[in-house]
Amino acid sequence: MKKEPLIVERILDAPTNLVWDALTDNNKMKKWYFDIEHFKAEPGFEFQFYGSSDDKRYLHLCKILEVEQGRKLSYSWKYKDYAGESVLTFELFEEGNKTRLKLTHEGLETFPADLPDFAVESFTAGWNHIIGTSLKEFVEKASEHTEK
Amino acid sequence: MRRDVFQAIADPTRREILELLATQTMNLNAVSDNFNISRPAISKHIRILTECGLIIIQQEGRERQCKADLGKMKQVVDWTNQFQVFWNNKLDALESFLATEQQSKKSISPKNKK
Numbered sequence: 614m615k616k617e618p619l620i621v622e623r624i625l626d627a628p629t630n631l632v633w634d635a636l637t638d639n640n641k642m643k644k645w646y647f648d649i650e651h652f653k654a655e656p657g658f659e660f661q662f663y664g665s666s667d668d669k670r671y672l673h674l675c676k677i678l679e680v681e682q683g684r685k686l687s688y689s690w691k692y693k694d695y696a697g698e699s700v701l702t703f704e705l706f707e708e709g710n711k712t713r714l715k716l717t718h719e720g721l722e723t724f725p726a727d728l729p730d731f732a733v734e735s736f737t738a739g740w741n742h743i744i745g746t747s748l749k750e751f752v753e754k755a756s757e758h759t760e761k
Numbered sequence: 762m763r764r765d766v767f768q769a770i771a772d773p774t775r776r777e778i779l780e781l782l783a784t785q786t787m788n789l790n791a792v793s794d795n796f797n798i799s800r801p802a803i804s805k806h807i808r809i810l811t812e813c814g815l816i817i818i819q820q821e822g823r824e825r826q827c828k829a830d831l832g833k834m835k836q837v838v839d840w841t842n843q844f845q846v847f848w849n850n851k852l853d854a855l856e857s858f859l860a861t862e863q864q865s866k867k868s869i870s871p872k873n874k875k
Contacts, residue, residue, distance in 0.1 A: 619841050619844050619845055619848070621845070621848045621849060621852060623852050623855075623856070625855065625856060625859055626856075626859065626860065626863070627859040627860075627862070627863055631859060631862065631863070632855075632859065635855060635858060635859060635862075641858070641862075644858050645851070645854040645855050645857070645858040646851065646854075646855070714852070714855075716848055716852070718844050718848065721840040721841050721844055722840070722841075724840045
Protein backbone atom coordinates (compact mmCIF):
# COMPACT_ATOMS: atom_id res chain seq x y z
CA MET A 614 0.00 0.00 0.00
CA LYS A 615 1.11 3.54 -0.73
CA LYS A 616 2.74 5.46 2.08
CA GLU A 617 2.40 8.93 0.65
CA PRO A 618 -0.34 10.94 2.33
CA LEU A 619 -3.57 11.58 0.50
CA ILE A 620 -3.80 15.25 -0.41
CA VAL A 621 -6.92 16.92 -1.76
CA GLU A 622 -6.94 20.62 -2.60
CA ARG A 623 -9.91 22.82 -3.39
CA ILE A 624 -10.49 26.48 -4.05
CA LEU A 625 -13.62 27.45 -2.15
CA ASP A 626 -15.62 30.50 -3.12
CA ALA A 627 -15.85 31.88 0.42
CA PRO A 628 -13.62 33.89 2.77
CA THR A 629 -11.31 31.97 5.09
CA ASN A 630 -13.29 32.77 8.24
CA LEU A 631 -16.44 31.20 6.82
CA VAL A 632 -14.57 28.06 5.83
CA TRP A 633 -13.03 27.92 9.30
CA ASP A 634 -16.49 28.13 10.88
CA ALA A 635 -17.74 25.34 8.62
CA LEU A 636 -14.88 23.17 9.88
CA THR A 637 -15.16 23.97 13.57
CA ASP A 638 -18.72 25.06 14.47
CA ASN A 639 -20.95 22.04 14.95
CA ASN A 640 -24.08 23.94 13.87
CA LYS A 641 -22.39 24.23 10.49
CA MET A 642 -20.36 21.04 10.54
CA LYS A 643 -23.45 18.87 10.89
CA LYS A 644 -24.86 20.32 7.68
CA TRP A 645 -22.12 18.90 5.48
CA TYR A 646 -19.74 16.83 7.62
CA PHE A 647 -20.73 14.95 10.76
CA ASP A 648 -22.80 15.91 13.77
CA ILE A 649 -20.29 16.22 16.61
CA GLU A 650 -21.99 17.73 19.63
CA HIS A 651 -19.96 20.18 21.74
CA PHE A 652 -17.13 20.17 19.18
CA LYS A 653 -14.28 22.40 20.29
CA ALA A 654 -11.28 23.29 18.16
CA GLU A 655 -8.83 22.91 21.05
CA PRO A 656 -5.76 20.69 21.22
CA GLY A 657 -6.51 17.57 23.26
CA PHE A 658 -10.28 17.67 22.65
CA GLU A 659 -11.54 14.17 21.89
CA PHE A 660 -14.64 13.31 19.91
CA GLN A 661 -16.31 10.34 18.29
CA PHE A 662 -18.99 9.71 15.70
CA TYR A 663 -20.46 7.02 13.50
CA GLY A 664 -20.09 7.08 9.72
CA SER A 665 -23.87 7.29 9.43
CA SER A 666 -26.89 7.16 11.69
CA ASP A 667 -28.02 3.79 10.31
CA ASP A 668 -24.60 2.21 10.48
CA LYS A 669 -23.46 1.88 14.09
CA ARG A 670 -20.68 -0.60 13.46
CA TYR A 671 -17.72 1.65 12.98
CA LEU A 672 -17.11 4.24 15.62
CA HIS A 673 -14.63 6.92 14.56
CA LEU A 674 -12.33 8.10 17.33
CA CYS A 675 -10.57 11.44 16.96
CA LYS A 676 -8.39 13.71 19.04
CA ILE A 677 -7.40 17.23 18.13
CA LEU A 678 -3.64 17.58 17.74
CA GLU A 679 -3.05 21.07 16.43
CA VAL A 680 -5.05 24.26 16.04
CA GLU A 681 -3.95 27.48 14.40
CA GLN A 682 -7.01 29.66 14.58
CA GLY A 683 -8.39 30.26 11.10
CA ARG A 684 -5.49 28.49 9.41
CA LYS A 685 -4.88 24.94 10.44
CA LEU A 686 -6.77 22.13 12.14
CA SER A 687 -5.34 18.69 12.64
CA TYR A 688 -6.74 15.60 14.36
CA SER A 689 -6.13 11.91 14.71
CA TRP A 690 -8.64 9.57 13.05
CA LYS A 691 -9.05 5.89 13.88
CA TYR A 692 -11.73 3.25 14.32
CA LYS A 693 -12.77 1.65 17.59
CA ASP A 694 -11.73 -2.02 17.79
CA TYR A 695 -9.65 -1.82 14.60
CA ALA A 696 -5.94 -1.43 14.09
CA GLY A 697 -4.40 1.62 12.53
CA GLU A 698 -4.38 5.34 13.15
CA SER A 699 -4.35 8.20 10.68
CA VAL A 700 -4.00 11.96 10.95
CA LEU A 701 -6.23 14.40 9.15
CA THR A 702 -5.16 18.00 8.56
CA PHE A 703 -7.10 20.90 7.10
CA GLU A 704 -5.12 23.97 6.08
CA LEU A 705 -6.63 27.21 4.83
CA PHE A 706 -4.91 29.76 2.58
CA GLU A 707 -6.43 33.11 1.72
CA GLU A 708 -6.62 33.78 -2.00
CA GLY A 709 -8.36 37.11 -2.49
CA ASN A 710 -12.01 36.58 -1.55
CA LYS A 711 -11.57 32.86 -1.90
CA THR A 712 -9.95 30.18 0.20
CA ARG A 713 -7.67 27.38 -0.85
CA LEU A 714 -8.29 24.37 1.33
CA LYS A 715 -5.65 21.69 1.57
CA LEU A 716 -6.67 18.42 3.13
CA THR A 717 -3.97 15.93 4.07
CA HIS A 718 -4.80 12.45 5.30
CA GLU A 719 -1.71 10.58 6.51
CA GLY A 720 -1.27 7.05 7.77
CA LEU A 721 -3.99 5.35 5.73
CA GLU A 722 -1.59 2.47 5.14
CA THR A 723 -1.82 1.63 8.86
CA PHE A 724 -5.44 0.53 8.45
CA PRO A 725 -5.94 -3.20 7.91
CA ALA A 726 -5.91 -4.09 4.23
CA ASP A 727 -7.59 -7.45 4.68
CA LEU A 728 -11.03 -6.32 5.78
CA PRO A 729 -12.98 -6.00 2.55
CA ASP A 730 -16.20 -6.20 4.48
CA PHE A 731 -15.27 -3.21 6.54
CA ALA A 732 -14.16 -1.25 3.52
CA VAL A 733 -17.06 -2.16 1.29
CA GLU A 734 -19.81 -1.59 3.82
CA SER A 735 -18.41 1.47 5.41
CA PHE A 736 -17.52 3.33 2.28
CA THR A 737 -20.02 2.36 -0.32
CA ALA A 738 -23.23 1.30 1.34
CA GLY A 739 -23.16 3.60 4.34
CA TRP A 740 -21.25 6.64 3.29
CA ASN A 741 -22.44 6.84 -0.26
CA HIS A 742 -25.88 6.98 1.19
CA ILE A 743 -25.24 10.00 3.37
CA ILE A 744 -23.10 11.74 0.84
CA GLY A 745 -25.12 10.89 -2.22
CA THR A 746 -28.62 10.92 -0.82
CA SER A 747 -29.20 12.61 2.52
CA LEU A 748 -26.60 15.32 2.09
CA LYS A 749 -27.66 16.09 -1.43
CA GLU A 750 -31.27 16.36 -0.28
CA PHE A 751 -30.28 18.56 2.62
CA VAL A 752 -28.23 20.93 0.50
CA GLU A 753 -30.92 21.16 -2.14
CA LYS A 754 -33.61 21.82 0.46
CA ALA A 755 -31.43 24.43 2.11
CA SER A 756 -30.88 26.28 -1.14
CA GLU A 757 -34.60 26.08 -1.98
CA HIS A 758 -35.28 27.58 1.43
CA THR A 759 -32.92 30.53 0.91
CA GLU A 760 -34.31 31.20 -2.54
CA LYS A 761 -37.75 31.85 -1.06
CA MET B 762 -22.71 5.40 -16.65
CA ARG B 763 -19.69 5.33 -14.37
CA ARG B 764 -17.83 2.03 -14.53
CA ASP B 765 -15.35 1.58 -11.73
CA VAL B 766 -14.89 -0.56 -8.66
CA PHE B 767 -17.07 1.70 -6.57
CA GLN B 768 -19.96 1.44 -8.99
CA ALA B 769 -19.45 -2.31 -9.05
CA ILE B 770 -19.75 -2.72 -5.31
CA ALA B 771 -22.55 -0.22 -4.80
CA ASP B 772 -25.15 -2.97 -5.24
CA PRO B 773 -25.65 -5.71 -2.61
CA THR B 774 -26.26 -8.48 -5.18
CA ARG B 775 -23.05 -7.57 -6.99
CA ARG B 776 -21.17 -7.66 -3.70
CA GLU B 777 -22.52 -11.16 -3.09
CA ILE B 778 -21.52 -12.26 -6.57
CA LEU B 779 -18.00 -10.99 -5.98
CA GLU B 780 -17.83 -12.74 -2.64
CA LEU B 781 -18.88 -15.96 -4.33
CA LEU B 782 -16.32 -15.62 -7.11
CA ALA B 783 -13.53 -14.45 -4.83
CA THR B 784 -12.69 -18.05 -3.96
CA GLN B 785 -13.74 -19.98 -7.08
CA THR B 786 -14.37 -19.77 -10.81
CA MET B 787 -17.98 -20.57 -11.73
CA ASN B 788 -20.09 -20.65 -14.84
CA LEU B 789 -23.05 -18.34 -15.19
CA ASN B 790 -25.64 -20.99 -14.30
CA ALA B 791 -23.83 -21.94 -11.14
CA VAL B 792 -23.71 -18.29 -10.10
CA SER B 793 -27.43 -17.88 -10.76
CA ASP B 794 -28.25 -20.95 -8.71
CA ASN B 795 -27.02 -19.12 -5.63
CA PHE B 796 -29.61 -16.38 -5.95
CA ASN B 797 -33.35 -16.09 -5.83
CA ILE B 798 -33.49 -13.58 -8.64
CA SER B 799 -33.88 -14.29 -12.34
CA ARG B 800 -31.03 -15.38 -14.58
CA PRO B 801 -31.29 -12.31 -16.81
CA ALA B 802 -31.00 -10.13 -13.70
CA ILE B 803 -27.87 -12.01 -12.63
CA SER B 804 -26.50 -11.75 -16.18
CA LYS B 805 -26.98 -8.01 -16.05
CA HIS B 806 -25.06 -7.74 -12.78
CA ILE B 807 -22.30 -9.93 -14.22
CA ARG B 808 -22.15 -7.68 -17.27
CA ILE B 809 -21.75 -4.58 -15.10
CA LEU B 810 -19.05 -6.32 -13.06
CA THR B 811 -17.28 -7.20 -16.31
CA GLU B 812 -17.50 -3.61 -17.53
CA CYS B 813 -16.08 -2.44 -14.21
CA GLY B 814 -13.18 -4.82 -14.73
CA LEU B 815 -13.85 -6.90 -11.63
CA ILE B 816 -14.91 -10.05 -13.45
CA ILE B 817 -13.41 -11.72 -16.47
CA ILE B 818 -15.52 -14.06 -18.63
CA GLN B 819 -13.65 -16.91 -20.24
CA GLN B 820 -15.16 -19.17 -22.87
CA GLU B 821 -14.22 -22.74 -22.07
CA GLY B 822 -15.73 -25.13 -24.59
CA ARG B 823 -19.46 -24.50 -24.39
CA GLU B 824 -19.26 -22.89 -21.00
CA ARG B 825 -18.70 -19.30 -20.03
CA GLN B 826 -16.66 -19.18 -16.88
CA CYS B 827 -16.79 -16.17 -14.57
CA LYS B 828 -13.62 -15.32 -12.75
CA ALA B 829 -12.93 -12.46 -10.36
CA ASP B 830 -9.98 -10.21 -11.14
CA LEU B 831 -8.50 -10.02 -7.69
CA GLY B 832 -5.99 -7.37 -8.66
CA LYS B 833 -8.86 -4.98 -9.35
CA MET B 834 -10.55 -6.10 -6.15
CA LYS B 835 -7.54 -4.89 -4.22
CA GLN B 836 -8.39 -1.38 -5.29
CA VAL B 837 -11.59 -1.70 -3.33
CA VAL B 838 -9.73 -2.24 -0.11
CA ASP B 839 -7.08 0.36 -0.85
CA TRP B 840 -7.76 2.95 1.81
CA THR B 841 -6.13 5.77 -0.10
CA ASN B 842 -8.47 5.16 -2.98
CA GLN B 843 -11.53 5.06 -0.78
CA PHE B 844 -10.62 8.16 1.14
CA GLN B 845 -9.93 9.98 -2.11
CA VAL B 846 -13.54 9.37 -3.11
CA PHE B 847 -14.80 10.07 0.40
CA TRP B 848 -13.03 13.42 0.80
CA ASN B 849 -13.88 14.60 -2.67
CA ASN B 850 -17.53 13.95 -1.90
CA LYS B 851 -17.26 15.69 1.45
CA LEU B 852 -15.57 18.73 -0.08
CA ASP B 853 -18.32 18.89 -2.71
CA ALA B 854 -20.74 19.03 0.19
CA LEU B 855 -18.66 21.75 1.86
CA GLU B 856 -18.69 23.78 -1.34
CA SER B 857 -22.47 23.52 -1.62
CA PHE B 858 -22.84 24.40 2.03
CA LEU B 859 -20.65 27.51 1.69
CA ALA B 860 -22.53 28.61 -1.42
CA THR B 861 -25.84 28.32 0.43
CA GLU B 862 -24.47 30.22 3.40
CA GLN B 863 -23.03 33.03 1.33
CA GLN B 864 -26.31 33.33 -0.51
CA SER B 865 -28.40 33.57 2.65
CA LYS B 866 -25.97 36.08 4.14
CA LYS B 867 -26.32 38.33 1.11
CA SER B 868 -30.10 38.21 1.24
CA ILE B 869 -30.11 39.11 4.96
CA SER B 870 -27.74 42.09 4.65
CA PRO B 871 -27.92 43.47 1.11
CA LYS B 872 -26.01 46.63 2.13
CA ASN B 873 -22.99 44.59 3.06
CA LYS B 874 -20.46 45.41 0.36
CA LYS B 875 -17.42 43.29 -0.42
